[in-house]
Amino acid sequence: MSWTLGSGPRITNRGQSCPLSERALEIVDGMLLGDGSLSHPNILSTYLSLSSSKGPSFPLWLGEELAKEGIQGRMGFKKRNGVLKSTGHPRIGSWKYISLRYKEWSDQRNRWYPEGIKIVPQDVRITPLSTLIWYLGDGTLKRAIKGEHTTFYIFLCTNGFTKEDCDHLCNRLCEKSIIGPSLRGVCKPRAKLDSRGHPKIYLGPPLVSKFLRYMTPLPIQMSCAFGYKWRSLDYARKGSDITP
Numbered sequence: 001m002s003w004t005l006g007s008g009p010r011i012t013n014r015g016q017s018c019p020l021s022e023r024a025l026e027i028v029d030g031m032l033l034g035d036g037s038l039s040h041p042n043i044l045s046t047y048l049s050l051s052s053s054k055g056p057s058f059p060l061w062l063g064e065e066l067a068k069e070g071i072q073g074r075m076g077f078k079k080r081n082g083v084l085k086s087t088g089h090p091r092i093g094s095w096k097y098i099s100l101r102y103k104e105w106s107d108q109r110n111r112w113y114p115e116g117i118k119i120v121p122q123d124v125r126i127t128p129l130s131t132l133i134w135y136l137g138d139g140t141l142k143r144a145i146k147g148e149h150t151t152f153y154i155f156l157c158t159n160g161f162t163k164e165d166c167d168h169l170c171n172r173l174c175e176k177s178i179i180g181p182s183l184r185g186v187c188k189p190r191a192k193l194d195s196r197g198h199p200k201i202y203l204g205p206p207l208v209s210k211f212l213r214y215m216t217p218l219p220i221q222m223s224c225a226f227g228y229k230w231r232s233l234d235y236a237r238k239g240s241d242i243t244p
Contacts, residue, residue, distance in 0.1 A: 018102040023129070024069035028108060030130035031062065033120070033158075033169075034137025038109040046105035050137070051078070051094040057222045058136055059097035066099065073099035120165040126172045132215040136222070141208070141229045151205045152232035158191070159198035166191035166199040173201075176214065208232050 020028070028048065032038070036050040048071075052058045056075065063073050079093040099105075111121045124130075138157040143150060158166050170189040189207065191199045203211055212230055 016100065016102055018070050018100075018104055020071075020104050020108075021069050024066065024071060025108075026125045026127050026130045027062065027065055027069070027133060029125040030133025031137070032108075032112050032118070033124070033130070033134040036137070037118075038105055038112060040109075045101055046109050047101045048073070048099040048105060048108075049096060051096045052137075053092060053094045054225045056095040057225050059095050061219055061222060062133070063097045071099055071102070073097055118160060120161055120168055122168070124169070124172065126169075126176060128214060128216040131211075132218070135211075135215060135229065136218075136226055139229060141232060143232075152208045153205055154203040154208055154211060156201040156203075158201050161199065163191055163199045166201055170201060173211075 028036070030036075031048065031050050034050070035052075036048065038046055038048055040046050048066075050059055050062060056077075060075060063075060066073065074097075076096050076098065077093060078096055111123075112118055134156065135154075140155045140157060142153050142155065144153070156169075158169065161169075170191055173189045189201055189203050191201055209232065212233055218226060218230060
C-alpha cells in the first residue's frame with residue numbers, strides 16, 4: 001500500500017484550536033454516522049478522517065465544506081495491491097480526507113468513543129445536512145421489481161453500531177419531518193439484523209421519497225458518482241409506480 005498525497009497543509013500541527021460551529025458539528029456527526037473516524041484519544045493528536053472508494057468527489061466536497069467552517073485538512077489516495085477474493089477484480093484503493101489536529105477533536109472523540117468504542121451519542125445531530133453525509137457514506141438504495149411495479153427501499157449500513165444505537169437512530173429519524181402523521185406507527189424506520197447478526201436501518205417504500213427529499217440536495221459535483229442513490233425520484237417524476 002502507498003500514499004499519493006494531495007494538496008493541502010501537512011498534518012503535523014498539534015494543539016491548535018478551531019472552535020466548531022453548529023454547521024461543522026452537523027458535518028462531523030454525518031461523517032461519524034458513516035465511515036468517518038476520530039483517531040487517537042490524545043488531546044493533541046486527534047484528527048478527523050474519512051475514506052471513499054467511489055472516487056475523490058465525496059471527501060473533496062467534505063474538505064471544502066469543513067474549510068468553510070475553518071477546519072483545514074488534506075486529501076490522499078491509498079493504493080491497494082492484489083485482487084478481491086470475492087470477485088477476482090483488482091483492488092482499486094480509496095481516497096481519504098484527513099483534517100488537521102485540533103484540541104476540539106478531543107471532546108468529540110469522548111462523545112463518540114466514550115469507552116474507546118464508537119457509539120451513537122444521545123445528542124447526535126439528525127439534520128438535512130448530516131443525513132445527506134450519512135446517506136452518501138453508508139446508505140444503499142435497493143430496487144425490487146414485481147410484475148409491472150417497481151418499488152424502492154433504503155438500507156443504512158449501521159453494522160458497526162449496536163442494535164440499541166440503531167433503535168435510537170430510528171427514533172431520532174421519526175422525530176423529524178421525514179415521517180408524516182399518517183405514517184407514524186404504521187411505517188417507520190426500523191433496525192433489522194442481517195445474516196451475520198449486524199444491525200442495519202431499513203426504510204420501506206413509503207418512506208423513501210420522504211427521506212430523500214428531507215436531505216440537503218446532492219451537490220452537482222457528486223451526481224456522477226452518487227446520483228444512482230436518488231434514482232427512485234426519477235421513477236416518481238416519470239410516473240412510475242414506486243409504492244407497494
